[in-house]
């Protein structure tokens with residue numbers, strides 16, 4: 001609290017994420033006011049954590065009166081109508097220069113609408129992604145703010161104070177204009193879906209396809225976490241696969257968990273946004289589809305009983321092949337995610353710096369990984385060897401020299417895994433979609449000539465000849481029947 005007795009900032013919505021974020025701000029010496037519709041919950045939180053000196057307001061009007069000007073108010077309410085409802089209530093209470101930050105997982109088009117709304121008002125709006133789950137919010141998340149630049153300058157100090165720190169720096173950066181912060185967070189989550197799917201496929205291949213005990217699977221992941229695959233998701237996978245079932249002594253918890261994946265929507269949004277921006281992201285799309293199919297448990301049971309496909313042992317695949325397949329597919333997935341960020345930045349005038357995004361994902365967030373520092377270096381011209389060729393940003397991540405070499409080295413193992421899994425009847429939608437994407441990307445003459453011919457045949461949609469690109473012609477196709 002300053003000499004005036006006012007607080008530095010406020011958090012609205014004191015659920016798990018909001019409560020922990022408020023405590024994180026307080027732990028960095030900031031004076032925090034809090035508001036939650038169920039005021040008793042806010043008081044309970046303040047009482048449970050006296051060290052945070054959380055000042056609880058019983059109304060938004062009271063909250064606004066507790067703050068230094070320009071006011072900084074961070075909303076940690078459920079994405080969707082709740083954000084608009086709080087904005088409606090705050091709007092008449094706010095003054096020139098006050099800043100409202102939406103720190104939830106909001107859909108970027110909702111953020112566009114709110115940015116436009118704020119532009120007509122005296123207060124300023126920032127759409128901000130926060131990653132790292134409950135623990136990250138408390139101890140250091142990765143933070144992705146976007147929108148009003150003036151507001152970012154005034155938020156910078158408190159956000160840098162609470163963000164995660166990695167060897168690459170403080171895990172917060174200005175992600176760009178408008179809804180860039182929430183777009184970047186959405187793509188983070190899409191990549192998260194891809195990573196989780198690829199890991200689950202490889203673990204399942206080891207267990208179901210190769211008959212490894214879970215302990216061996218866990219040990220293998222733990223070993224990989226000491227190499228180039230080092231990442232939070234690989235690390236927690238090893239922990240998860242060793243966890244005992246508290247209700248069944250001697251058994252492992254993983255075997256007691258129903259194979260139906262939930263999803264709150266950010267993966268699906270990424271797929272929709274990618275289609276709208278004309279960027280193929282098949283690894284992430286496969287991950288979303290796999291979750292949908294996983295949820296249809298009853299249907300899968302009926303289909304298995306009706307169709308009884310043969311399923312055998314995965315042959316001719318080594319642990320190194322599995323590691324290579326996982327790593328190469330991960331490069332494919334991140335290439336797709338960053339291509340989407342690049343396309344959106346251009347189409348939507350975000351001005352997003354890809355190297356900075358990779359940097360703030362090196363710590364705090366769910367996809368944090370050693371590998372992201374290499375991605376940062378690939379997108380940051382200054383850090384690469386000078387020279388006309390070395391200093392250009394790669395058109396796609398996989399075309400950056402070290403990633404191109406990496407994929408080339410891992411391609412034989414990746415192919416062996418996909419082929420052997422398919423031959424033995426084990427589903428690997430993420431690994432296979434990633435490889436199909438790679439093979440399509442790297443084939444300069446593809447199969448679409450026939451598609452163009454078919455379109456012209458049935459709909460006179462025209463096509464281009466290889467000897468006259470850009471000139472659209474129609475053919476009266478010979479027809480075998482009328």
Ligand code: 6PG
Pocket residue numbers: 105130131132133189192262263264265266267365366
């Ligand atoms: C994070 C997470 C977080 C959350 C998502 C995932 O970055 O901290 O991505 O945002 O875990 O909501 O949700 P679903 O898997 O339920 O879609």
